Amino acid sequence: MFVYTIRRLIQTIPVIIGVTLVVFLMMHLIPGDPAQIMAGERADEVQVEQMRDRLGLNDPYYVQYASFISNAVQGDLGNSVRSGRAVSSEIGARFWVTVELAFYSTLLSIFIGLIAGIVSATRRNSLLDMFIMIFALFGLSMPNFWLGLMLIQYFALRIDWLPVSGWGSPEQLLLPVITLGTAGAAIIARMTRSSMLEVIHQDYIRTARAKGVPERYVIYKHALRNALIPVVTVVGLQFGVLLGGAVLTETVFAINGLGRFVVEAIRMRDFPIVQGSVLVLAMLFVFVNFLVDLSYRVLNKRIELD
Amino acid sequence: MENPKSIIKVEELQTSFYTHKGEIKAVDGVSFDVPSGKTLGIVGESGSGKSITSLSIMRLLEDPGKIKGGKITFNGEDLLAKSESNMRTIRGNRISMIFQEPMTSLNPVFTIGDQIAESYMIHEGLSKKQALRKALGMLELVGIPSPKDRLKAYPHELSGGMRQRAMIAIALACNPELLIADEPTTALDVTIQAQILRLINGLQEELGMSMMLITHDLGVVAETCDYVAVMYAGKIVEYADVDTLFKSPKHPYTVGLLQSLPRHDIDQDELNVIKGMVPRPDDLPEGCRFAPRCPFATRLCEEKLPSLDDIDDKNQVRCWIYNDQWDGPEVNVKDDYRTAQSD
Amino acid sequence: MPETTVNVSTQNTKRINPQLENFKTMWRKLKTNRVAMAGGILILFFILVSFIGPLLTSLDPNSPDVSSRLQSPSSEHWFGTDNHGRDIFTRIIHGMSITLYIGFSSVAIGMVVGVFIGIMAGYYGKRTDAILMRIMDVFLAFPGILLALGIVAVLGGSINNVIIAIAIFSIPVFARIVRGSTLSVKKLEYIDAVRALGASDARIIFRHILPNILSPIIVQATLRVATAVLTASGLSFLGLGAQPPTPEWGAMLAAGRNYMWEYPHIALFPGLAIVAVVLAFNLFGDGVRDALDPKIKS
Numbered sequence: 001m002f003v004y005t006i007r008r009l010i011q012t013i014p015v016i017i018g019v020t021l022v023v024f025l026m027m028h029l030i031p032g033d034p035a036q037i038m039a040g041e042r043a044d045e046v047q048v049e050q051m052r053d054r055l056g057l058n059d060p061y062y063v064q065y066a067s068f069i070s071n072a073v074q075g076d077l078g079n080s081v082r083s084g085r086a087v088s089s090e091i092g093a094r095f096w097v098t099v100e101l102a103f104y105s106t107l108l109s110i111f112i113g114l115i116a117g118i119v120s121a122t123r124r125n126s127l128l129d130m131f132i133m134i135f136a137l138f139g140l141s142m143p144n145f146w147l148g149l150m151l152i153q154y155f156a157l158r159i160d161w162l163p164v165s166g167w168g169s170p171e172q173l174l175l176p177v178i179t180l181g182t183a184g185a186a187i188i189a190r191m192t193r194s195s196m197l198e199v200i201h202q203d204y205i206r207t208a209r210a211k212g213v214p215e216r217y218v219i220y221k222h223a224l225r226n227a228l229i230p231v232v233t234v235v236g237l238q239f240g241v242l243l244g245g246a247v248l249t250e251t252v253f254a255i256n257g258l259g260r261f262v263v264e265a266i267r268m269r270d271f272p273i274v275q276g277s278v279l280v281l282a283m284l285f286v287f288v289n290f291l292v293d294l295s296y297r298v299l300n301k302r303i304e305l306d
Numbered sequence: 307m308e309n310p311k312s313i314i315k316v317e318e319l320q321t322s323f324y325t326h327k328g329e330i331k332a333v334d335g336v337s338f339d340v341p342s343g344k345t346l347g348i349v350g351e352s353g354s355g356k357s358i359t360s361l362s363i364m365r366l367l368e369d370p371g372k373i374k375g376g377k378i379t380f381n382g383e384d385l386l387a388k389s390e391s392n393m394r395t396i397r398g399n400r401i402s403m404i405f406q407e408p409m410t411s412l413n414p415v416f417t418i419g420d421q422i423a424e425s426y427m428i429h430e431g432l433s434k435k436q437a438l439r440k441a442l443g444m445l446e447l448v449g450i451p452s453p454k455d456r457l458k459a460y461p462h463e464l465s466g467g468m469r470q471r472a473m474i475a476i477a478l479a480c481n482p483e484l485l486i487a488d489e490p491t492t493a494l495d496v497t498i499q500a501q502i503l504r505l506i507n508g509l510q511e512e513l514g515m516s517m518m519l520i521t522h523d524l525g526v527v528a529e530t531c532d533y534v535a536v537m538y539a540g541k542i543v544e545y546a547d548v549d550t551l552f553k554s555p556k557h558p559y560t561v562g563l564l565q566s567l568p569r570h571d572i573d574q575d576e577l578n579v580i581k582g583m584v585p586r587p588d589d590l591p592e593g594c595r596f597a598p599r600c601p602f603a604t605r606l607c608e609e610k611l612p613s614l615d616d617i618d619d620k621n622q623v624r625c626w627i628y629n630d631q632w633d634g635p636e637v638n639v640k641d642d643y644r645t646a647q648s649d
Numbered sequence: 650m651p652e653t654t655v656n657v658s659t660q661n662t663k664r665i666n667p668q669l670e671n672f673k674t675m676w677r678k679l680k681t682n683r684v685a686m687a688g689g690i691l692i693l694f695f696i697l698v699s700f701i702g703p704l705l706t707s708l709d710p711n712s713p714d715v716s717s718r719l720q721s722p723s724s725e726h727w728f729g730t731d732n733h734g735r736d737i738f739t740r741i742i743h744g745m746s747i748t749l750y751i752g753f754s755s756v757a758i759g760m761v762v763g764v765f766i767g768i769m770a771g772y773y774g775k776r777t778d779a780i781l782m783r784i785m786d787v788f789l790a791f792p793g794i795l796l797a798l799g800i801v802a803v804l805g806g807s808i809n810n811v812i813i814a815i816a817i818f819s820i821p822v823f824a825r826i827v828r829g830s831t832l833s834v835k836k837l838e839y840i841d842a843v844r845a846l847g848a849s850d851a852r853i854i855f856r857h858i859l860p861n862i863l864s865p866i867i868v869q870a871t872l873r874v875a876t877a878v879l880t881a882s883g884l885s886f887l888g889l890g891a892q893p894p895t896p897e898w899g900a901m902l903a904a905g906r907n908y909m910w911e912y913p914h915i916a917l918f919p920g921l922a923i924v925a926v927v928l929a930f931n932l933f934g935d936g937v938r939d940a941l942d943p944k945i946k947s
Contacts, residue, residue: 014783014786014787015783015786015787015790018783018784018786018787018790019787019790019791021787022787022788022791022799023799026799026802026803029803030803031804031805137928137931137932137935138924138928140931141875141879141924141927141928141931142920142923142924142927143879143882143883143886143899143920143923143924143927144883145883145886145899145902146902146916146919146920146923146924149902149906149909149916149920150916150917150920153909153910153913153916157910201368202410203405203407203410203411204410204411204412204413204414206366206405206411207405207411207412207413207473207476208413208424209366209397210364210366210397210398210402210403210405210477211397211398211402211424211425211428211476212394212395212396212397212398212399212425212428212429213394213398213424213428214391214394214428215390222413222416225413225415225416226413226414226415229415239792240791240792240793241792241793242792242793243792243793243795244792244793244794244795244798245793245794247794247795247798247883247887248794248883248886248887251886251887262795262798263798263887263888263889266798266801266802266889267888271802274799274802278791278795278798278799281791281792281795282790282791282792282795284792285790285791285792286790289790299415300414300415
């Protein structure tokens, strides 16, 4: 396991380098002059030149990249071209809000998804199964921002149970977490169901039954432990989709997280902020995938080191 | 088939699969019994219904399979009348089963020890610690080297032969009265096959079990069984003790099977394979089910299904040749089979 | 006497028939799948609406009409009117072609590039494989729509840039699946036979590998259209895609946001339109997967 952890860690290095490279290149792929764009259309020659200097755009690419990396490692992601404050501190304040939102939403989608999937699989072709699967199909076909709007419309305005926006109190958590967690719950439910149905026909399930194991244990011990293995992968992938979805959810609920921050920065053409936020979110996703792979390894005894 | 003391008695068992295409009769009126302490071999090609018969006894059929009729008596108890929870106290405890695929029949996420111990925890109410201690004893019994380490091993860490030994350990954990072994050696290498068979035979004697051995391999039958039932397309076509069956087989299908065995006493250019295919269970012939492949078949065979009759006190055969109504020329199946088939 | 062991049964030797899975057999399998058919019919219906719908609606989707602002659904305005007095039903009908255009074209581009990369990686293996797939891994490291967001941030917000962003965002997904399928097809004996006969790489790829991996590509493409429609509407909702007054559904939701608290129909119907289209593609994709490729999982 230790060896596996190390090897898996080494595997992430090229990915991390690639991600930093892509994020670094963002600034240089902007059609036209990034300094002009960031300084604003009305900026004069001198202001644009100052902006260019500030962003270090006069240096050769490799120098720029090297300083980008060495600064990033030290926690310096540059300064906002609008507020002038350090990108890292701007991000730091909002990062945990997004992590919290993503974490609770993931918990919700795992919880609902697993229960729905298991119920569906064990009562295959029943009315309940059909109901759950139709619900799941809608769940993953709905844009989460629209779901958020509809939830606000009903629960916050029509019946006035929950607050319209914000983040912090438990009441404020509920609607955004449902909004963001629904699609994941739907996907996990479908995956759990199909995985359970596949596992239930395996020879070792017949062996368990032939041993006289009560059906309850056959399902929840022998089948579920195996069925969860592919579900873990889906949970990991889903976490990424969810981080992306946080951008929309935060916008809908006016939550002051990293996602909404990125969108605002894009509108303001504040590229150091965009770069920094995208980099941080991608790193978070790489880290979560790393954790998911480790837990996959713990669950699945069969995979060998490759 | 009257044996004084039989551990299990199957009468007119009918098991069908109900699919959208209609009923498929996988087992169609099968009767046999296993004398106490003896081994009955059930032989047939895949699709003959032999595995479904064993799953029917365990009541482990999966949808859409259902036992439609018949009676299964185990030690005087009617198995088909038992509730599911009563049945569970029998499975793995009084009747155990070994399956064909040691690769897939063990749960990949639990250790070998856990999987053996589970039987003790369910059936004998032992604590995990006690159960694991007994599991260790079972691993020693089935001849797995360094059993202490293997207790903590996962199935994928063991070879096929070792896994089958572990399967046997699971099956025999609670000292069952009847062991059903469904093709226990088919998936293994030839050298390992012999070891596993020897192990099963030895343990059977040691523990005084009765056994049902399901196989397509007459070689295995010769080595291990006391009685043999030959199944074809859901029905038993011949039943005899093992010596009789090998010395004087009566049914053309049995003869065909025996002649398709490779022999070492004479030079053979090729194996004699039975021509044709097993009929699909959803498209069975009207008369004798072997008739389309039988070199002796007449119109009678094609039109009417023969019954399973006693002949000369030793064999039971389902074939018109041994009946008064036989409309073909007189034949000696064993001697004439080869020439008849090549015609 | 274990030597006497012989396999009496007619053992089916495991040899995969290298049959070209042509469209005819695909269609035959699809026809019997009710889910696929339901989704397919819905998709055809939506395509039809996108062409004919605008001809049948008499109202202009974009010109404001102050006299009929914010009306609730009625027989005159089926889905009501928005804050500029525009008929929402008309706008949704006109938006259909935009949605389908973004969905189809972005996936088509992503598919062509992704399939190409996947086949190269799977067929040539070794260094090619390692380099291409590491690059794909980098793209997959950007969570969800964040990659598309970043691309739009760079290129600027417009429908065409959204298409490019979503196409790039789809490439690694296709590349991974195609690489896996190519690897398994490449192992088939008959590919070796074809190569031994002196077929060129290009011929092997186009005549023998591509036809054999069509099923997973088709399945993925269908499901990807659903994702593309969702992503595109999200980007437009954020103001980074289609710009007002374009009747793109996500942009309509964004524009109606400030009014929806009092007039929920403004947000309800464009959202339902998105759900309907995405649902149709998900249904079709599910059905196609079950019919053509029961083994692959989402």
